[in-house]
Amino acid sequence: MAMTQAVQPVIRPATQPTTPARHVTVRGRASFWLFGAAACVALLVLLPLAFTLRQALGFGAANAAELVFRPIVGELALNTLMIVAAATVTSAIVGAAAAWFVERTHLPGRKIWAVLAAAPLAVPPFITSYAWVSFSESLQDFNGALLVVTTAYYPLIYLPVAAALRGMDPALEETARSLGLGPWTRFFRVVLPQLKPALLGGMLLVALGTLSEFGAFALLRFRTFTTEIYAEYRLSFDGSGASMLASILMLLCLVCLALEFRVRGLSRYDRMDRGARRAPARYHLGWGKWPVLASFAGLTLVTLGMPLGMIVYWLLQHGDAAITPVEVSLPLVLDATLSSVGLGLAGAALTTVLALPLGLLLARHPGRIATLLERIVYLAQGLPGIVIALAIVSLAIQALRPLYQSAALLVVAYAILFLPLALVSVRAALLQVEPRLEDAARSLGLNRWQTLWRVVLPLAGPGLGCAAALVFISVMTELTATLLLAPIGTQTLAMQVWADTAALAFAAAAPYAAILVGFSLISTWLLMSLFGKTAVLGATS
Amino acid sequence: MANLSVQGLGKQFGAHSVLRGVDLTVASGSLAAILGRSGSGKTTLLRLLCGFERADTGTIQVNGHVISGPGLHVPAEDRRIGYVPQEGALFPYLSVADNIVFGLPRAQRRARHRVQELLELVGLPASYADRPPQALSGGEQQRVALARALAPAPALILLDEPFSALDAALRVETRQAVAAALATAGATALLVTHDQAEALSMGEQVAVLWDGQLIQVANPETLYRTPVSPELASFVGDAVLLPGMADQGYVTCALGRLPIAKAAMSGGGAGAVSVLLRPEQMRLAAGFEHAEVKGRVLDVDFYGHDACVRLALVGAADPLSASVIVTARVPGHTTPRPGDEVAIVVEGEAVTYPASGR
Known part of the structure; x- marks a missing residue:
């Protein structure tokens, strides 16, 4: 699910069985149809997972062992684990340091730095990858991969850590001071322990993102499980090797997801809610502000200036300036844009509609079944786009032949990928509509449809729109599933960037990349100013 | 434990002067309370004493050592002044014992130095x-916060509205436990x-x-009387x-001629x-036909153990008493009913102030 991360990186289920049911008046039993529809949605998410496991189990132990214990698998495992470990650590250092300076010092321009530090999330990693590859061919392999993933994912640490720093109770540090602790001991004994859940949770999300990343690694010729799955899938459509690798990858991702759930559970326990709080104290940097400012400028240059700058540079070049000269054709650009927008709209509509029954169930009839179904849907976060796409391809070939390489199937894949994303917003939107308000409307003489039109829609409408918009952006910037499932003849913006970059036609890729990044940045910015930061970035911010 | 002495303390935030010329002395081993409305500057005073903020003028001495004065500001971590914040502010990631030993050197932290003793001390x-x-109630958290502040044996303990977040019943109980613990520890303490x-x-x-500004520093009885x-x-x-x-130690008002308290005579x-x-x-007494001052009960707020009775004075020839309304607090079992006419007798002395233009 590499590209899912582009906008809404962290999808956090808001319901916990222990959550006090503030909004919720449980009124009677949910209808059979609501449960049925929600269960069908959950089954849809389970489908690729179950299918992948079934295929892997179908090989028999001997075959499976043969497929797993190949030298190439060892090499891939090493590559994957190394990049995951390195990206997690560098992201943690960069993200946490940036968060601390923005939230706890008098750094000049910290409001701007706060925005710039989160902005790389809106740039799909394969676009960053394209920028670096087109800048210098020497930036490949491990170092290039580390640079690109750190750029793409350090905001996943920055956002939760900054939120944790903001929410910290200054009384704790003051008490520590009164007990004789100096600045450094305070940091290690008071600040760091409180950051632990945010930091650990963020690191696991970086690990998850890195494990699932495909486009960025493929363009940098860095071989991991995802790129190898793609390569083996291209070689042979029976995909036994590919699905074996996919199973391993899926298990790794699910472990990360499970750990992240656990860390989040612990963090809830570790918090003590107190009344009104003062803002935490900020440190004066003195002369130290100059190196810090230089570092922030450098960070912005590398993470945003470089990708955007390279796109602009190639836009201004003639097609033949690149290694492979390809002329940019306007009809093709228009065509790809229309395809992307069309798929984005279809994906957004289907995903939001599919999220509705479960969202309604969670908002109105919370309980064990609703929570179970919700957890199942959130499992999709642990399924890399390439795994879902591969499962759907195999499924289509084996059972749904007429649907194979149809746009419909691609849209279903998007829905599975982005259901967790939509569900968060849909659920929150439906919680806005308190049953009391509907009761009040009914008591004032409105019938069911008038209530829907005049009460429910005005309250839930914006949130549903937000959900659809988030999915739209994610679909636009999705690469992996699109590559595997797009109907023959269909070219999207992401596919064009991919194809042209792979062919080293950097100037030809530029307009597509520009439109893609433009869409992503502008719509993310619009969403944030319309709905606030939390609606777009989830509980991370 | 040591005494605290504050002279001429002042603090401004921007153009707004929050504290002006505060003088205060707290004797060793005693507990003093700073009473003030919200916005009166009491939290700022406490933060200046702790060292979280820097005073603009004046000096702070603990046991004869200046910790804050012109050109001098000992940082909070070097002041050895214990601090019990509002709502306790326990470290949520540490156990009760680890919270208590938080301010001790590493070896003593490992040994859980005096944890049992301090827990017992705070009850x-x-x-x-x-x-x-x-897992602790609000009052218990507050007591652990006190134990944590007492553990390094600070020169002085400051308590910032420690009971305000507790409900009424718990507040009394926690208040008593904290007072007892401070007395046992022989701590010099300042409660805001x-x-x-x-x-x-x-x-x-x-x-x-x-x-x-500090407008009065006195023992509780004097302050109230x-x-x-x-x-x-x-x-x-x-x-x-x-x-x-007023005239020669007596004052004549709608409630009759009353002696003026000696302590208040100068005013x-x-x-x-x-x-x-x-x-x-x-x-209040019923059935005194010829009582000097009588009132008709307007309404009653009944609390059980006692009641507040609002009365309109009636019948007296004195024009001063016309349309005067007074409040009396009477034991619950002697509460009159609205409309009753009762005699009013004043016990004790009155305090007088120069008449203002009101």
Whole structure:
């Protein structure tokens, strides 16, 4: 699910069985149809997972062992684990340091730095990858991969850590001071322990993102499980090797997801809610502000200036300036844009509609079944786009032949990928509509449809729109599933960037990349100013 | 434990002067209360004492050592002043025992130095040591916060509205436990509060902070009996304020001729004055046909153990008593009914203030 991360990186289920049911008046039993529809949605998410496991189990132990214990698998495992470990650590250092300076010092321009530090999330990693590859061919392999993933994912640490720093109770540090602790001991004994859940949770999300990343690694010729799955899938459509690798990858991702759930559970326990709080104290940097400012400028240059700058540079070049000269054709650009927008709209509509029954169930009839179904849907976060796409391809070939390489199937894949994303917003939107308000409307003489039109829609409408918009952006910037499932003849913006970059036609890729990044940045910015930061970035911010 | 001495302390935030010329001395081993409304500057005073903020003027001495003065600001971590914040602010990621030993050197932290002793001191069972702070009630958290502040044996303990977040029943209980613990430890302590009952019941000395200045520093009884201004009188308790004429140690008002408290004489002298009485000084009695002062009960707020009765004075020839309404606090079992006519007898002395233009 590499590209899912582009906008809404962290999808956090808001319901916990222990959550006090503030909004919720449980009124009677949910209808059979609501449960049925929600269960069908959950089954849809389970489908690729179950299918992948079934295929892997179908090989028999001997075959499976043969497929797993190949030298190439060892090499891939090493590559994957190394990049995951390195990206997690560098992201943690960069993200946490940036968060601390923005939230706890008098750094000049910290409001701007706060925005710039989160902005790389809106740039799909394969676009960053394209920028670096087109800048210098020497930036490949491990170092290039580390640079690109750190750029793409350090905001996943920055956002939760900054939120944790903001929410910290200054009384704790003051008490520590009164007990004789100096600045450094305070940091290690008071600040760091409180950051632990945010930091650990963020690191696991970086690990998850890195494990699932495909486009960025493929363009940098860095071989991991995802790129190898793609390569083996291209070689042979029976995909036994590919699905074996996919199973391993899926298990790794699910472990990360499970750990992240656990860390989040612990963090809830570790918090003590107190009344009104003062803002935490900020440190004066003195002369130290100059190196810090230089570092922030450098960070912005590398993470945003470089990708955007390279796109602009190639836009201004003639097609033949690149290694492979390809002329940019306007009809093709228009065509790809229309395809992307069309798929984005279809994906957004289907995903939001599919999220509705479960969202309604969670908002109105919370309980064990609703929570179970919700957890199942959130499992999709642990399924890399390439795994879902591969499962759907195999499924289509084996059972749904007429649907194979149809746009419909691609849209279903998007829905599975982005259901967790939509569900968060849909659920929150439906919680806005308190049953009391509907009761009040009914008591004032409105019938069911008038209530829907005049009460429910005005309250839930914006949130549903937000959900659809988030999915739209994610679909636009999705690469992996699109590559595997797009109907023959269909070219999207992401596919064009991919194809042209792979062919080293950097100037030809530029307009597509520009439109893609433009869409992503502008719509993310619009969403944030319309709905606030939390609606777009989830509980991370 | 040591004494605290503050001279001429002042602090401004921008153009706004929060504290002006605060002088205060707290004797070794005693507990003083700073009483003030929200916005009176009491939290700022506390933060200056702790060292979280820097004073603009004045000096702070603990046990004769200057910790804050012109050109000198000992950082909070070097002051050895214990701090019990509002709502405790226990470290949520540490157990009760780890919270208590937090300020001790590493070896003593490992050995859980004095944890049992301190838990006992604040009146908590030893079994609480391994609990997470979330498992404690608000009052218990507050006690652990006190134990944590006492553990490094600080020179002085400051308590910032420690009971304000607790419900009424828990507040009394926690207040008593904290007072007992501080007394046992022989600690010099300063309690900041906006609750007059808390200040009066806990402080051996109460200092009233009003608009950034200390307007009265006295023991609780003196403060309640003879506050320096009518406004302060209403702040530290319910007050009945009436116009009157003072003459030779007595004051004549709608409630008759009353002796003036000796301690308050200097303010009055002779002439027009404001008279302060407390509602509990009024005795109400039925059936005195010829009583000097009578009132008709307007309404009653019944609390059980006692009741507040609002009365309109009636029948007296004195024009002063026309349309005067007074409040009396009477024991619950003697509460009259609205409409009853009762005799009013004032017990004790009145306090007078020079009549203002009101």
